[in-house]
Amino acid sequence: GPSPVKVTVxxxxxxxxxxxxxRIASGAMLGPDTPVRLxxxxxxxxxxxxxxxAMELDDCAFPLLAGIDITDDxxxxxxxxxxxxxxxxxxxxxxxxxxxxxxxxxxxxxxxxEAINAGAxxxxxxxxxxxxxxxxxLIARTHAPxxxxxxxxxxxxxxxxxxxxxxxxxxxxxxxxxxxMTVWGNHSATQYPDVSNAxxxxxxxxxxxxxxxxxxTFIPTVAKRGAAIIDARGASSAASAANxxxxxxxxxxxxxxxxxxxxxxIVSDGSYGIPEGLVAGFPxxxxxxxxxxxxxxxxxxxxxxxxxxxxxxxxxxQAAIRSLGLI
Ligand code: NAX
Numbered sequence: 001g002p003s004p005v006k007v008t009v010x011x012x013x014x015x016x017x018x019x020x021x022x023r024i025a026s027g028a029m030l031g032p033d034t035p036v037r038l039x040x041x042x043x044x045x046x047x048x049x050x051x052x053x054a055m056e057l058d059d060c061a062f063p064l065l066a067g068i069d070i071t072d073d074x075x076x077x078x079x080x081x082x083x084x085x086x087x088x089x090x091x092x093x094x095x096x097x098x099x100x101x102x103x104x105x106x107x108x109x110x111x112x113x114e115a116i117n118a119g120a121x122x123x124x125x126x127x128x129x130x131x132x133x134x135x136x137x138l139i140a141r142t143h144a145p146x147x148x149x150x151x152x153x154x155x156x157x158x159x160x161x162x163x164x165x166x167x168x169x170x171x172x173x174x175x176x177x178x179x180x181m182t183v184w185g186n187h188s189a190t191q192y193p194d195v196s197n198a199x200x201x202x203x204x205x206x207x208x209x210x211x212x213x214x215x216x217t218f219i220p221t222v223a224k225r226g227a228a229i230i231d232a233r234g235a236s237s238a239a240s241a242a243n244x245x246x247x248x249x250x251x252x253x254x255x256x257x258x259x260x261x262x263x264x265x266i267v268s269d270g271s272y273g274i275p276e277g278l279v280a281g282f283p284x285x286x287x288x289x290x291x292x293x294x295x296x297x298x299x300x301x302x303x304x305x306x307x308x309x310x311x312x313x314x315x316x317x318q319a320a321i322r323s324l325g326l327i
Contacts, residue, residue, distance in 0.1 A: 004035040004066035006121070008081040010112065011088025011130060012040035012070075013049035015235065019242035020085065025057055025065040029246045030083075031254055032064070040070045041077035041088070074115035082121045083253075085245055086112060086140065089130025099320060102135065106326035109136045113143030120147065123289075127248055128154045129241065133187045134265050134279040135317040141267065141279075142327040150290055153252070154265030156191070156281035158237065158244035159183040163193040163222045167200070170218070171208055177201040182283040182294075183222075183263040184272075184303075185310025186317075191281065192306035193222040197297055211302075219306075256285045261294050272299060272307065278314045 007024055011017050017040075023029060024036060038057070042050045047070060054068045071077050078084060090104035108130075116124060124147060128137035133154040141152045160183050168175040179199045184192040195214065198205040209218070221228075229237045251262055261283045270276040271293045283294040299307065321327050 002034060004037040005030060005083065006037045006039060006081045007083040007085070008039040008041060008077050009085045009087060010041040010077070011086075013042050013046040013053060014088060015238040016087050016129065016241050016245070017050075018053060019239040020087070020245055021053060021057060022060065023242060023246050025060065025062040027062075027064045029249050029253075031250075035064045035066045037066045038068045039077050039081060040068065041074060042070070042072060043088070044072045047072055074112050075119060078112070078115045079119035080121050081116075081119075082123050082125065083249060084116060084120065084124060084126045085129060085249070086126065086136070087129045087245075089136060091131075098317075099324065101132070102317065102321050102326065103324055105130070105132070105136050106139055106321065106324060109139040110143050110326060113140030116140065117144035117146050125151050125249070125252060125289075126153065127245060127252075128152075128265075128279075129245055131187070132317060134281075134314055135321060137265065137279045138277075138318060139321055139326050149267040152267055152279065153248070153291070154187060154279050155241075155244060155248060156183045156187055156263040156265045157248040158241050159187060159191055159193060159222060159225075159281070160263035161240070161244055161247065162225045163195075163218075166193075166218055166221055167195060167198060167205055167209070170213065171200050171205070173200050178205070179257075179260040180283070181263065182261070182297075183281045184307045185281050186314050187265065187281070188310070188313060189223050190310040190313045191223050192303070192310050193219055194303055194306070196300065196303055197283075252286050252291060253289055255287050261285050264291055266291055266293070269293070271295065272297075274307070274311050275315060278311065278318060280311060280314055 040050045137154040164178045180197045182194045195205045268274040284291040
C-alpha cells in the first residue's frame, strides 16, 4: 500500500490531543486509504502522559496506524512531517497581560517554526490550534521562510461549525442543509460569523433571519461559545476542537464540497481589504490540496465594520509581537 504520512501533534498529552489522536489514527482526517505515522511532541514533564496515550492508541489496533514516536525535541518531531497540528500553547492565566501571553507563546512558536523550516517534508501543511492561534501562526511562519505562505493556517473551523449549528437550530433545518457560512477575522471574541451569503437548502439564510437576531443573539452566541462551554463543562472545548481540526485538514487535503465553502485562518493576500500577511479567517474552498479565497462576495456596511474591527485586533497583535522582537 501507500507509504505512511507523518503527522505531528504538539501538546499531544493535553485534552485536545486526547480527542484528536484517535481520530487521526482511525483515518478520519486523511481518509481510509492513507496510513499515518504519528509524532507526538510534548514538554518533558508531559512525556509520560503522552506515552500513556500512545499505549491506548496501540490498544485500538488501528489498521492505518503505522507507528508512534514521542519526543520533547521539536527538530525530531517535525523532521519529515507532512501535517503539523500545533495544539500545545501557553494558556492565559489570571492577571497575565497580553504582552506576557504573546511572549510566552513566542517562546514556543518561534522554535517550532524554525524546526518546521529545517526539516519538514516539502508538502508540509500546518494548522495552528493553540491560542492566540492566528498570531501564533504568524510567529511560527516568520521563522520558517522556506515554507510557502499557503501552507500556514490557523483554526477558525470550530467557530464555523458552531455558526452552522446556531443557524440550523434557528431555522429548524438539518445542519447539513446550511452552506456558505463564513467566519472572518480573529479566533477571539471579535470574530465575525457572517451569514450574508449563507444558504439553507439552497435559499438565502438572510431572508429568514432578522438583523436583531444576528446582532444580539447569533454573533455573541458563536463568539462566546468557548466561555459557555467552560462554564458548563468546567473545562474548555476539547472534542469539538479536535473535530474541527480533523474537518479543517480533511477538507484542505481532500477538498471542500461542490457549491459550499468553509472558514480557515490563512495568510492574507490582501483580499477583502485585509492587510497582506495577517493570518485571518476567510471563506475558502480547497481543491488539489490548497485553499483558495472565495472571491467576489459583496460586503455590506455592517459586515465591513465587523471585519475591520476583528482585523484591527489582529493588526494590534502583529504590532505587539513585532515590538517584542518575536517577528
Ligand atoms: P491542555 O492544556 O489540555 O493541553 C496543552 C498541552 O500542550 C499540554 O499537555 C502541554 O504540556 C503542551 N505543551 C505546552 N507547551 C508545549 C510545547 N512547547 N511543545 C509541546 N507541547 C506543549 O490544552 P487543550 O485544551 O488541549 O488546548 C490546547 C490549545 O488549544 C490551547 O491553547 C487552547 O486555547 C486552544 N484552543 C483553540 C481553539 C481554536 O478554535 N483555535 C479551540 C479550542 C482551544 O481553546
